Amino acid sequence: MDAAIAGGATSLALEAGKSVFQYIIHQFGHVKNIDKNFRKFEDKACDLFNRRDDVKNDISTNAVQKTPTKECEAWLKKVEDVEKQVTILKIRYDKARKCLCGWCPFWSLFKLSKDLEDMANILYDLKIEGILGNGVLTERERRTVEKKHVQSVQDIPSHDGVLQEILKYLRDESIKRIGIWGMPGVGKTTIMKNLNDAGDLNKMFDIVIWVTVSKESGVREFQLQKEVVQRLKLHVEGSIDQVATIISEELQAKKYLLLLDEVTSVVNLHDIGIRKNHSGGKVVLATRNKNVCHKMETDEEIKVQRLSKDDAWKMFREKVGSEIVDHPDMEPLAKLLVKECGGLPQMISVVAVILRKNNNQDLWRHTLRQLQCPSFSKMEHWEEVLKTFKLGYEQLSDDDRRNCLLYEALYPEDHDIDTSYLMECWNNEGFISRAGNLREARENGTAILKDLLDGCLLERSDKVECVKMPMLFRGPALRITSLNREGARLLVKAGIREPPTEEEWKHAKRISLMSTQLCTLPERPDCCMISTLFLRSNSDLNTIPESFFGYMCSLRVLDLSETKIKSLPSSVSSLINLRGLYLYCCRQLVELPIQLIELKSLEVLDIDQTGISDMPIEIGELTGLKCFRASFTSIANHNHTNGNSNRVMIPQNVFSKLSLLEELKINVDPHIVNVVAKEVANLKQLSTLFFSFPRTEGLEIFIQNSTSWENNNFRSFKFHVGPYNDKHDSSTEYPMERRLIFSAGEETPPAVSEVLSQAYAFELVSHKSIHKLSDFGIGRLNRLKMCLIKECNNMESLIGDNAGKDSALPFLEKLYLINLPKLEKIFEGSMQSKTLTRLTTLVLNECPRLKKIFSGNMISKLSELQNLRIENCSVIEEIIVEAENQILESNALLPKLKNLQLFDLPKLTRICQDITLDWPSLERIEIKRCMQLKNLPLSGDNASKLKLIEGSEDWWKTLMWQDDSIKEQLRPFCHFI
CATH class of the missing domain: 1.10.8 (Helicase, Ruva Protein; domain 3)
Structure with missing residues (x-):
């Protein structure tokens, strides 16, 4: 039994030993194959990292348009983590190799080899995972379209129809190229820009590329290719063929739309990189010529109709x-x-x-x-005309404009130039061509002036109806004239005491000696080329030598205004080509020479405010005269009348000889007004008249007898009906070409009403009986743009209940109500839709019974009001009175109000009740002597454009606020007076 047990134990021991031996042999195999495992590991790592590098390179190449997928980002993170382990294994392997020369623990080698084998498998699996079933990249969110922000054609069926037809074709996969064609200016570019901005394109295409094609054939393809490259955000260089290949590859897989505007001739799109085999690519081109569409093989053509x-x-x-x-x-x-x-x-x-x-x-x-x-x-x-809007002298469309521009350099630096006078000079010089009469010359001149202003070559002056040349341009203008091919130039002298030299006179084409200290002139300067001579505003000049004009037969413009000359020399007869003679405000000049009759070419004569007491009979011989300005009044010229009240101030029938006269400004004594009015009425070419009628009888005579008035031929007029008073000339600084002043009237005469119906500006002063402006008739007021009512003691309201359903004052822009002791309301009854809707300025002064300004639905009509001034109105308590249950269309009652001035309003307690109202345009608030005004309708953020609050510091301290922080917020805008 013992033997059996011993035998069994031996057998078990042998089996265990065999297993251990086999395990050791297996582990030894790992150690034996360590180099093989390392090589496999290294190969797999190289494969993985190559894949990783390919992915990263793909990401980098497409970084502008695309971004890595979530799967790709996770994979790259795994690779990043495993790369660290790979590095550690390599270090361990290197150390192990060194150990093999000495002694290295068996188990250490075994573990290293096993780790290398396992990592190789991981690397392999990670590489397989790197195939990325969802792809490496996804489209980066970006703007498909670069908007043109053009005005929509949605409300223009003629254009919108074409746009919708193009969009329909773009949705058809079988259609790749579309051409729109039509005559220049028909709207092709507008339609193309609307197409570019159409919202549907974001869903239909990955990218929309806009190119305005160059008209220069030599650079057309290069320019187009360059713009495509920029839109694709490619960074490429090379020949046009090489770049075309890159563009083609970039667009190959994209859904793109190429918009080509202003294609004047065939463009080879293939050479640019736009290929027909691009399954997702479409092209829309716009051209004037249908044949261009055919040659560029468009699938559909659309004609853009007018x-x-x-x-x-x-x-x-x-x-x-x-x-x-x-x-x-x-x-x-x-x-x-x-x-x-x-x-x-x-x-x-x-x-x-x-x-x-x-x-x-x-x-x-x-x-x-x-x-x-x-x-x-x-x-x-017409394209040539468009050039007039571009900056620069050379870009002006014609020589007329260039000459008109250079003419400005004759005036002193920063000088205010009256535009009416300026256009007369242009016309006198012959710069305004194709003008059959003075009216057409002014109309053409107005257009030229606008071109120069729009081109920033001239600028508006602060003075009404005046312009000036920017100081920076005056020097260059003078230099341009000095380089004139004819050798003629401008001679401009300022502040001189001595006249120019003989050589300067000789070579000058135009001479300006304005506002100097000259007191003498040369006897007979040799200046046969001179066409303009300005001697204006020389207060020390009182004598002109007798032969001074002897060599000035080419002179066309002569201005001696505001000098102290007492007479003109006989050599004035040499000025046979003179067209404009200006003697304005030569108060010492008491007569004109007989030689004046030789000036047969004279068209403009200005002897207004001179010392000439009677109209010279010789003026009747100036049959070419088109514009005449004069004043012959015993009051202004009592020093020359010698008490003779029976003298003939205006020779009989003298005006009948001036059959070409178009413009007349004349002041005469009241006792001859009716006679003169009847003569003036016979002027058939008359289109401008400035005249004073002391009584309505004179106006009636003129209206009843004037063919020109009957034919509605008047471009401009200024009629003063009633006793003349100089102060009426400066009531407002509102430029108006049709102005009626009616003063000290007692009724509403038909003649006044008739003129009123044609007037743009109306000043009603000191009328004795009128209660309402509408008493003249609502229809008579329809053309008014400016209205001033002053010192009318019985005026109760502007518009009465008799307005009915008619819109009153639909075009009125400026309204001045001054010293109206009985005015209680501006408007009575309900206001019709267009009443006062264009009012921009309202001034109220000395209206002691006016309690309410804006009430009922009136405030809602004043959406254009920009300037509001209220002064000396003793019973006004509130500016804006909101009606009960009033529903506001917006939170801004006066959305365009910029300036608010409130002066001397002792009972004013508030501007409006609702402090939450917006004042989006309000810039200035001026408050003076309104001590009961305890709050302002400002919350700190409801007047974003506020720049100034002006008033006394004592008043400011008394203001009450919902929050003290508002007061602190507004404090920087305060200016205390």
Whole structure:
């Protein structure tokens, strides 16, 4: 039994020993294969890291357009983690190799070999995982379209129809190339920009590429390719073929839309990189020529037609401004202009740039004539006109404009130049071509002036109806004239005491010696080329040498205004080409020489405010005269009348000889007004008249007898009806070409009402009986843009209940109500839709019974009000009185109000009740002597454009606020007086 047990134990021992031996042999195999395992490990690591590098390179190459998928990012993180383990295993292996030369523990080698084998398997599995079933990259979120932010054509069916047709074709997978074509200016670019901005494109394409194609054939493909590369954000260099290949590869898998605008000739898209085998690519091109579409193998062509009549009118009205176009004087012209534009949006836009917010009929008529001129029937001629809007002398469209611009350099630096006078000089010099009469010359001149202003070559002066040349431009203008090919130049001297030298006189084309200290002139300067001579505002000049004008036969403009000359020399007879003679305010000049009759070319004569007491009979011999300004009054010239009240101030029938006279400004004694008015009424060409009628009888005589008035030929007038007073000339500084002043009247005479119906500005002063402005008739007020009512003791309201359903004062922009002791309301009854809707300025002064200014629905009509001034109105308690249950259309009652002035209002307690109202345009608040005003309707953030709060510091301290922080917030805007 013992033996059996011993045998069993031996057998078990042998089996255990065998297993141990086999295990040791297996482990030894690991140790034996350590180098083999390492090589396998290294190969698998290299494979994995190569894959990792490929993925990273793919990510880097497409970093602009794409981003790694979430799966890819997780895989890369695993690779990053395992790379650390790989590095550790390599270090362990290197150490083990060194140990093999000496002694290295068996079990250490075994474990290393086993780890290498296991890591190789992990690396292999990770590489397989790196195939990334969901892909390496996904599209990066980016802008598919770079917006053009163009005005929508949705409301223009003629254009929107084309846009919708293009979108329909783009949705058709079989259509790859679309061409739109049509005549220049028909609106192709506008449609293309609307297509670019169409919201549907974001869903249809990965990227939209816009290119305006160069007209230069030599650089067209290069320029187009460059813009495509920039849009794709590729960083590539090489030949055009190499870049084309890269572009093609980049676009191969994309859904893209290429928009080509202004394609004037065939573009080889293949050479650029836009290939037909791009399954997701589409092209839309715009061209003038249908053949370009055919040669570029478009699948569909769409002709862009002219705008329909309705669309053209709608566009013109929108671009110019409905407030201008809808005016009864402008609408007929507007319709003619739209017709001449021929349904071309570009033409409408160009005309709109000229006319926008401009109600000058001269400019409108001139523009109409330009469109009607045959030379403008082709588009290339109109494109020449477009150049007038660009900066720079050389970019002006014609020599007329260039000459007109250079003429400004004759005036002293920073000098205010009256525009009416300036245009007369231009015309006298012959710079305004194609003008059959003075009216057309002014209209053309107005257009030229606007071009120069729009080109920033001239600028508006602070003085009404004046311009000036920017100081920076005056020097260059003088240099340009000095380089004139004819060798003629401007001679401009300022502040001199001595006249120019003989050589300077000889070589000058135009001479300006304005506002100098000259007291003498040369006897007979040699200046046969001179065409303009300005000697204006030389207060020390009192004598002109007898032969001074002997060599000035080419002179066309002579200005001696505001000098102290007492007479003109006989050599004035040499001025056979003189067209403009200006003697304004030469108060020492008491007579004109007999030689004046030799000036047969004279068109403009200004002897206003001179010492000449009677109209020289010789003026009747100036049959070419078109403009005459004079004053012959015994009051102004009592020193020359010698007490003779029976003298003939105006020779009989002298005006009948001046058959070409178009413009007349004349002051005469009241006792001869009716006679003169009847003579003036016979002037058939008359289009401008400045005249005072002491009594309405004189106005009636003129209205009843004037053919020119009957034919509605008047471009401009200023009629003063009633006793003359100089202060009425400066009542407002609002420029107006049709002004009526009616003073000290007792009724509403039909003649006054008739003129009022044609007036743009009306001043009603010291009327003795009128209760309401509307007593003249609501329809008579429709053209008014400015109205001043002053010292009318019985005026109770502006518009009474008799207005009915008619809109009152629909075009009124400025309203002045001054010293009206009985005025209680501005408006009675309900206001119609267009009443006062264009009012921008309201001034109220000395209206002691006026308690309410804005009430009921009146405030809602004043959305254009910008300036509000209220002064010396003793019973006003609140400016804006909201009606009960009034529903406001917006939170801003006066959304465009910029300036608020409140002076001497002793009972004013608040501006408005609701302090939450917005004042989005308010810039200035001026408060003076309104000590009961204890709060301002400001919350700190409801007047974002506020710049100034002006008032006394004592008043400021008394103000009450809902929160003291508001007061602190507004404190920086305060200016204490």
